[in-house]
Amino acid sequence: MNRELILKALIDWNFWYKNQFTGYPRDDYVKKVLSVISSWYVASILGVKRAGKSTILNQVAKKLIESGIDPFDIFIINFEDGRLTSVQNVEDLFKLYEIYLEIRRRKDTKPYVFLDEIQRVNGWEGFVRSLIDRKEAFVIVSGSTSDLINENVRKKLAGRHVIINVYPLSFKEFLDFKGLSLRNETDLIAKEPEIKAYFNEYLSYGGFPGIVNSNVKEQLLLSLYEDILTKDVIASCKIKEVDKLRILSLYYISNTGNRVKLRNISRQLQIPLRTVQRFTQCLIRAKLLYFVNPLSPNLSIMSRAERKVYVVDQGLANVIGYRLNSNFGSLLENLVFIELVRRYGEENIFYYRGKKGEVDFVIKERNSVREAYQVTYYLNEREYKGVKELLKWDIPTIFLTFDEEGEVKINGKSLKIMKVWKWLLSV
Ligand SMILES: Nc1ncnc2c1ncn2[C@@H]1O[C@H](COP(=O)(O)OP(=O)(O)O)[C@@H](O)[C@H]1O
Ligand SMILES: [Mg+2]
Secondary structure, three states: OOHHHHHHHHHHHOOOOOOOOOOOOOHHHHHHHHHHHHOOOEEEEEOOOOOOHHHHHHHHHHHHHHOOOOHHHEEEEEOOOHHHOOOOEHHHHHHHHHHHHHHOOOOOOOOEEEEEOHHHOEOHHHHHHHHHHOOOOEEEEEEOOHHHHOHHHHHHOOOOEEEEEOOOOOHHHHHHHOOOOOOOHHHHHHOHHHHHHHHHHHHHHOOOOOOOOOOOHHHHHHHHHHHHHHHHHHHOOOOOOHHHHHHHHHHHHOOOOOEEOHHHHHHHHOOOHHHHHHHHHHHHHOOOEEEEOEEOOOOOEOOOOOEEEEEOOHHHHHHHOOOOOOOHHHHHHHHHHHHHHHHHOHHHEEEEEOOOOEEEEEEEEOOEEEEEEEEEOOOOHHHHHHHHHHHOOOOOEEEEEOOOOEEEEEOOEEEEEEEHHHHHOOO
């Protein structure tokens, strides 16, 4: 290890001699992180590249400093930094930490250790476990692939870490970034035209924090997609057949909200099934794609049936995907899906695959079904079939549309119709 190079890197990432970029506040995440570490759990921050994880780490640091913590008690290090390639395993990590401990000013306090993109260091979980078991430091780790919580990590940190998923901006956060704050219902009514204009922008370009206030959104989304593919899919998964991976990824992104069958994809794209399976796993690990399992007519999970695919951000789906007709309906559905993931967790979301029709999203909680959502640009009777089947189970179902609201009577029951943007702001 080159000590001077490392010290330079440490100075660059930390608040010791200068401020770091903290951007617009994302307080919900910051609060969550602080509450996790203050009870001596490791906070594991996981989310697609450029969702804003590193910035949230800086926000946490800033909050701590504002509350009186010495900046030298906070140790932030980002392993994407090329100067840190010599830190490869857990021994190197201990050495790095020793260097930090030497330059710390106070010795009677507990340091805060932020390890960003830590999944690059083999066996890091051993280092973290030793810090947390001895209550020697508060620890936050972050990463942009599910490798952050792989099997080794889960074993080593069992019962000691809490996973915090970070997503691109929710519509509420998006409006914050635009400087539009909504304090109450009157604000919502008075500012409706503005909100709707912003909603159209959000629908087309999504919520990646680095994009929303830029005027070159398409270019930025293209480069962001490139970045995710090259670093978090191709390199991280050691993929050699890059062209095939690209074709497959593009296929999925162009098919958001559609049912997909790996066997058919394999045939259609002429990629061997095993390769399709492996590459699909890599795309999921990079938190770029999500797959949703169906519930059968008797509401049991059909884990081997056709899944539906969604993208982590509707802006990516719109700009990257190829579409024959501009398809705001599927962007709307994609956007609702990601919001449901934020609210309920991806493991609780299914679609209903009935005998005659489908319902887009069904939320399961433990063993019961909580509610269902049918998403449609315009309300129309075609969307009723699946809903009718679900009604016999007495599951509250809401229609989410672009611009209609009210109620509709189906089989003698009254169902709510909501505008998506109002629903997004309703919690
Ligand atoms: N809270 C924020 N306010 C303003 N811009 C942000 C914010 N969070 C992220 N960004 C922008 O998005 C880019 C990517 O954010 P970053 O925190 O580096 O993401 P990640 O660590 O998840 O890859 C940043 O360079 C910045 O331009
Ligand atoms: Mg980062």
